[in-house]
Amino acid sequence: MDEEQQPERFDLENDFEGGEFIGGEFYYRKKRSKRQQTEEDRLYGVFADGSDSDEDRRSRKRERADYSAPVSFVSKGTTGNADQAPKDEEARPSFATSGPAAAGAGLGAGGGHGGLGFTSAGPASQQGQGEDEEEESVLPTAFGARIKAKAAKRRQEEQQQKKQETQRQATRTADPEFGGFERFTKGIGMKLLQKMGYKPGEGLGREKTGIAKPVEAKMRPKKVGMGFGVRHQDSDDESAQQRTAQGPQAAQQAPQQQKATWRKKNKDVRVQREYKSAAEVLAAAPAKPLAAQPILDMRGPQARLITNLEHLNVQAEDESAKAPMPELQHNLQLLVDLAEADIQKLDAKLRHEQDTAALLVREKKRLEDEATLQAEQLERLAEVLQEVSRCAALPGDPNALSLQQVEAVYSSLLKTYREEYILYNLAGAALSHAMPRLSAAMQGWWPLADPQRCVADFRRWRPLLEPSGHGAGGGTALFAGSGAFGSMDGVGGGADAQDPYLLLVSEVVLPPLRAACTTWEPRDPEALLTFLEAWEPVLPRAALQHILDMLVMPRLRAAVTQWEPRQETVPIHAWLHPWLPFLGSALEELYPVIRHKLGVALQAWHPSDSSALVLLRPWHRVFDTTEWDALLLRCIVPKLAMALQAFAVNPVAQDMAPFQWVMGWNEVLPHHHMAALLDVGFFPKWHQVLHYWLSHTPNYDEVTAWYLGWKAAFPPGLLDHERVRRQFNAALNMMNTAVDGTVLPMPSVAPTSAYSSRWAADPTEAAAGAVPAAATAAAGATASKAAAAAMGMGASTELTLRDLVQRFAEEYSIQFLPKFGRFQDGQQVYSFGSTSIVLDNVHSTIRALVRDRWAPVTLETLLQQSLK
Numbered sequence: 001m002d003e004e005q006q007p008e009r010f011d012l013e014n015d016f017e018g019g020e021f022i023g024g025e026f027y028y029r030k031k032r033s034k035r036q037q038t039e040e041d042r043l044y045g046v047f048a049d050g051s052d053s054d055e056d057r058r059s060r061k062r063e064r065a066d067y068s069a070p071v072s073f074v075s076k077g078t079t080g081n082a083d084q085a086p087k088d089e090e091a092r093p094s095f096a097t098s099g100p101a102a103a104g105a106g107l108g109a110g111g112g113h114g115g116l117g118f119t120s121a122g123p124a125s126q127q128g129q130g131e132d133e134e135e136e137s138v139l140p141t142a143f144g145a146r147i148k149a150k151a152a153k154r155r156q157e158e159q160q161q162k163k164q165e166t167q168r169q170a171t172r173t174a175d176p177e178f179g180g181f182e183r184f185t186k187g188i189g190m191k192l193l194q195k196m197g198y199k200p201g202e203g204l205g206r207e208k209t210g211i212a213k214p215v216e217a218k219m220r221p222k223k224v225g226m227g228f229g230v231r232h233q234d235s236d237d238e239s240a241q242q243r244t245a246q247g248p249q250a251a252q253q254a255p256q257q258q259k260a261t262w263r264k265k266n267k268d269v270r271v272q273r274e275y276k277s278a279a280e281v282l283a284a285a286p287a288k289p290l291a292a293q294p295i296l297d298m299r300g301p302q303a304r305l306i307t308n309l310e311h312l313n314v315q316a317e318d319e320s321a322k323a324p325m326p327e328l329q330h331n332l333q334l335l336v337d338l339a340e341a342d343i344q345k346l347d348a349k350l351r352h353e354q355d356t357a358a359l360l361v362r363e364k365k366r367l368e369d370e371a372t373l374q375a376e377q378l379e380r381l382a383e384v385l386q387e388v389s390r391c392a393a394l395p396g397d398p399n400a401l402s403l404q405q406v407e408a409v410y411s412s413l414l415k416t417y418r419e420e421y422i423l424y425n426l427a428g429a430a431l432s433h434a435m436p437r438l439s440a441a442m443q444g445w446w447p448l449a450d451p452q453r454c455v456a457d458f459r460r461w462r463p464l465l466e467p468s469g470h471g472a473g474g475g476t477a478l479f480a481g482s483g484a485f486g487s488m489d490g491v492g493g494g495a496d497a498q499d500p501y502l503l504l505v506s507e508v509v510l511p512p513l514r515a516a517c518t519t520w521e522p523r524d525p526e527a528l529l530t531f532l533e534a535w536e537p538v539l540p541r542a543a544l545q546h547i548l549d550m551l552v553m554p555r556l557r558a559a560v561t562q563w564e565p566r567q568e569t570v571p572i573h574a575w576l577h578p579w580l581p582f583l584g585s586a587l588e589e590l591y592p593v594i595r596h597k598l599g600v601a602l603q604a605w606h607p608s609d610s611s612a613l614v615l616l617r618p619w620h621r622v623f624d625t626t627e628w629d630a631l632l633l634r635c636i637v638p639k640l641a642m643a644l645q646a647f648a649v650n651p652v653a654q655d656m657a658p659f660q661w662v663m664g665w666n667e668v669l670p671h672h673h674m675a676a677l678l679d680v681g682f683f684p685k686w687h688q689v690l691h692y693w694l695s696h697t698p699n700y701d702e703v704t705a706w707y708l709g710w711k712a713a714f715p716p717g718l719l720d721h722e723r724v725r726r727q728f729n730a731a732l733n734m735m736n737t738a739v740d741g742t743v744l745p746m747p748s749v750a751p752t753s754a755y756s757s758r759w760a761a762d763p764t765e766a767a768a769g770a771v772p773a774a775a776t777a778a779a780g781a782t783a784s785k786a787a788a789a790a791m792g793m794g795a796s797t798e799l800t801l802r803d804l805v806q807r808f809a810e811e812y813s814i815q816f817l818p819k820f821g822r823f824q825d826g827q828q829v830y831s832f833g834s835t836s837i838v839l840d841n842v843h844s845t846i847r848a849l850v851r852d853r854w855a856p857v858t859l860e861t862l863l864q865q866s867l868k
Helices: 039-047 054-063 131-138 142-174 188-195 233-246 248-260 264-270 278-284 314-322 326-390 403-416 418-423 426-441 455-465 500-508 510-517 526-538 541-562 572-604 611-619 625-635 637-646 657-666 671-681 683-694 700-712 722-739 753-761 763-768 773-797 801-811 859-867
Strands: 020-022 025-027 072-074 094-096 295-297 304-306 816-824 827-832 835-840 845-849 854-857
Touching: 326 403, 326 418, 326 426, 403 418, 403 426, 403 455, 418 426, 426 455, 426 500, 455 500, 455 526, 500 510, 500 541, 510 541, 526 541, 526 572, 541 572, 572 611, 572 625, 572 801, 572 816, 611 625, 625 637, 625 671, 625 801, 637 657, 637 671, 657 671, 671 683, 671 722, 683 700, 683 722, 700 722, 801 816, 801 827, 801 835, 801 859, 816 835, 835 859, 845 859
Parallel strands: none
Antiparallel strands: 020 025, 072 094, 295 304, 816 827, 827 835, 835 845, 845 854
């Protein structure tokens, strides 16, 4: 059975061969081979005839078998010699068709009789019968009907091909060049056109109206406009018809003649003209008359619109009839027009010449002015050159001018020829003349011994070498050395490098000063300060900055490093603070070293020694507020708390020395720190003595005098502090309560019984309000300890990681200093003894450089490494 006649046994669209279900599982012999994509499918895709559906593929597969073809007889052959075959057996033919259905034809035992729908008479017996009999007898089955349909379809295709070939031949006969591109495409071009719906002899497109050949370029006669001799489609069609009627030879010769008309020898062919008679033109004219068109008549003095050609010359004839001798008038008007045109032309030429003359006059005046100016400038320049030439002789020449004479020459030039002075850079010439003379004048100069030498000369020469004010404000350039003229290293910018005055200073002033600074002692700054005060008005900013950064700061840095507070006889502020007006914030890099050494020196200090106050007071306004407070809380406040602890409040024999030691620091110690120190270390003992005194029938006048005396011992600024004022107010309230006779509250710290008995045994002392010193000391011991603890606590709360490390280093006398210019991950590197460390305040860790690696360490580890 055919595939279409077989029932659907599986829903896989016959993708498998020999498939069947066994035990609920599907088994198959092999997969059905898929149809391979042909060249035509790849070329046309979905536009190819038919579709890619499975049904169409099956139909195309079935169409391959041509069942209408005649049966071919194939000999079975023999197994041996033909002569040895049995005589009573004839060779039986076997039937084979050209299609695959031959294998399943179902031939019977008759050897060619039956099967394929043929009768026993065989196909040869049916040749003389008609088509109806053939349909009934030869192809009686559905299988035979399909064979017949195939044969009819093939005959129809053959007829269609013959018809197309006939049309193609007719087209080629009419136009032999049509489809000429086929020789380049091997026939694929026409196939493509046919696939897109083109039929030979018809137009292109869906409506069959498109042209089948491209637009042809046609030869146009020389010097002929675009609209001249345009040949329309009708004339082209007539020409084509005439060529067709004349025969194939004429049709072939016409294109050849057209192609050859471009050559020079065919010039006559290109300019051929066709002449027609009036009759021919009228005969070729269309039967329908032309539509009337309006005409604009511009012949008269006014334009008029004419719609009828019959009245075209009516008005012209009337006007010409009225005017006498129209020919003469026309000629006269023509002469007038020509004369008017000549006059207008001459007038335009005259105006042009006048404008040209005016321009030439102005240009002449401009050139004359420019020539005059150039002459004046040349004369001025000659005068300037003459004056400059006077200074060309060098010192030692008999004709050489002195420094003052050269200065007078250039001062006159700057005043008289200022523009030329700046334009031609006469400052450079002045430098070449002034430098040798100034060098000779400053020969053997020692700046620190004679700081005023040649200052006046430099003051006068500065405006001559800086005429435009350039460099007056100076630059930020720093130059590290000077040798020959103009050799400066590190000049910051080309402008400063070309400054003549800066070059003069760098060559004449700085070399002697640099030599003098090598032996300069920073602890005696007066000589160098005197020099800078004298030369600062005449030094460029770049030169002054170079002196401070390259000559002064290295010497000061080395002196601070060698400074020892406990051994120096001259305080450090005496030779360092004078540089503050010149260096300012640049000295801040020295402050950590100074604070460290001051802290080490104050470890053994006692409050009775006023030298510490003398040493620290000058730094009160120099150090940063935070750093200053940290230094006092670390080194001074604990010692003052110890002094208050040993201080005894004794109205009978009061020793004010310890109290005055503490009050001496009131100028440099912030009031809130001083108030906190007194609030804990002094006022508890003072209130206790006052309470004891008021509790034993005192003389209130003496108590009042004692109270006012202590209040006067406090400085005004400290007395106005809230905590101090609160303490005195509390004492005043206690005194008022005692006067009223009210029982006083017990003090927080009371005297011991031993001292109470002494007070009772000596009523005179009690009446006088005396309090034993021992009792006062005992009463204030606890308060003094509390004061020291509170101040230490206050100091520790404000300490940073750097302060803690610095205090640890001071306790063990280890040097802790920052390394200038060294940073690790953006953090300052410090030297803790011989170890480099970095303080990480964010993570509160200390990292040390151990074996080329930064690792976290503790203070004990640092101490061990430093003591090795």
